[in-house]
Amino acid sequence: MSNEKKNNPNQLNIELPEDVAEGIYSNLAIIAHSSSEFVVDFVRLLPNVPKAKVKSRIILTPHHAKRLHKALADNIQKFENQFGKIAEPNTPNFPPVNFNTPTAQA
Secondary structure (H helix, E strand, O other), X not given: OOHHHHOOOOOOOOOOOHHHHOOOOOOEEEEEEOOOOXXXXXXXXXXXXXXXXXXXXXXXXXXXXXXXXXXXXXXXXXXXXXXXXXOOOOOOOOOOOOOOOXXXXX
16 A cells, blocks of 8 residues: 555545445335434335334434435436436335235145
């Protein structure tokens, strides 16, 4: 590493632990807010399972929530420029609990 990078007080060293790097799958986000914070709960819904669990909760200040919104919009635009428009199905915002899958029968 050059001396310039070592002496740069604005450089941020971010550690990504292995268990966090694996990620957590979520197919639903529930967002709530107060005057001082935004709370984003990431949920995993499974077919034919009536109960879903919050897998992760992130709490943000309004300032950081707005920065996240801008960063997501920028990344979605870049993704669509590279891979094509992301299709938005004409379905309700909240997916049905059973995902419209048939009930298993024995």
